[in-house]
Amino acid sequence: MGNSVGTGKQRALVIASVFVTTLWNLRFFLNLSKGSGEGSKPREPLVILVWEWPSKQVPSISRDVCQELYSITGCQLTTEKQLLHQANVVVFPHSRLQPGRDKLPKEKLPGQNWVWVSLESPSNTRALAEWNQTFNWVMTYRQDSDIFIPYGKLVPNRSATVNIPAKTNLVSWVISNYHRTQKRAEVYKNLSRYLHVNVYGKANNKPLCKECLLPTVSKSKFYLAFENSIHRDYITEKLWRNSLLAGTVPVVLGPPRANYEQFVPADSFIHVNDFDSLEELATFLKTMNSSRYQQFFAWQKRFSVKLYTDWRERICSICAAYPLLPHGHLYPDLQSWFNS
Template identity: 40%
Template structure:
């Protein structure tokens, strides 16, 4: 009875107080509870990847997350330069394996996993994720390709028919003809060898060639040569033996791109066929061992060129209208992989990388 009289007497004050308390409670609930709920909801969406909400307010192109499964040969490189260095947008490179479940692509460098199948990702692959097989080595070097059956979606190699083509170098036309200056030459033939594989074609050929012409060899167990002295030393030679350790389709490495062209020495190549070389390099920019019936006849030809400056200079004529561009490094390769993944949306799987790499190598 007393409570009823109190309410009737003060009703005009009680209702506003209750309304004020209710509004305070509603405001508190909206500012504290709802953000937590929304955060949990967004986290779950990202985990399931049913929607791309990594940047829910960003209306620009969708960003792909590319996981660097292992740094090639342990060589770390910047992960944030796809756009600034190469103009490739919408790519986020990461080496954080905790992001495996949200990565759009995983690039796996074969050399670093080839001895242990368990070094591949062992957790189930998200349905949207694609794996890229990355390899710049020839069959002589790599092993255990059978590890890869039915696992990879794209290839990234030096072969032009790869999904992601990563050449060691390339020749590009220039807009205006260039004046060139050939460094002074005082020596004849040089060869820099990092790995000596007895019995390989290049070693056999050298053993025959040295009978007829002097070759200065630099590298392990031979003449010492530091990186800082490389250009000044090799540029003094007229010819450089750009001998590959493997004869394989499109396998044209730094031996010609940087070692020979970079020092302005005329490359003498041993590797894939002249026809294959000429798909990427002007035919008058190099000398191929296959152009001669024997090593003796090659030696005789080099000795003739040594005495004929006019004929020798013709091997540099291509430089008036072309330039050499080297591979941009590890970061460039991974950024290119991201660009291809953005463009190539159709699903594919490679049943046997081994069959593709070893069985489709005509040149």
């Protein structure tokens, strides 16, 4: 009897939540469709509460930061937890959810949508099993996320010209967290048998200051854009900033080539898996002539690199996506989804 009563209450809460969400969506779309003519009431702003800020450094946030910085109207961003009861969306970065549920609000309001946020790969994401039936939306680097937040992208730029920085060495790599068990450590060790790699970063006791990274890396013809783990769509700043923005050719280790080609042109990078052996890859890099090398920069004639580094921009993107998101949906098994 006790279980059936509990189940009945749960069903009632679900029905109430869906009902309230439906009313909110209807109101949202009606207000969105209203013109700004005389007599029309301005639609209520969407309130997004960031429960914990994703990064250690919390930037200045005004209520209208989305409009002020990114021209996204009708949206208010806040980190004030006392506004929980006004929030339409609550954002929870996974890194701040540890060690468990005690950091979550005690209750979830009907019609309120919770967002799980992570830029880490599944290999570096712990304790997902306890978050079943908790979050409505996911916000990750995965293209199939409800809110897709890549590390970077290429944006059209027809007036762009090819700019290849002067080169003084062949290959470089910046690495801070070196673990011998990682695939990238194995590949580097074997590749370095056939060519010299200029290694920088904490792992090699050659840390680079923030302003020094790009000028240093740009002097290399090639950059080892090796991801710390291999997962679908997990293509990080190692490609976008350290390689393409720096003006060097990325040698990538990550998901398959076809996955990279969903983000960047096929002739803009070299994939480790393009070769039968690392010796063959090393020979390809060492013997490349100037004409062939310049072809890797053809993308610069059509595109420029946009980096996503500001969490305010990422979170404000929820506002633009909100009308099209699946309201009332819950992820029954977050771990299974993220590891798929």
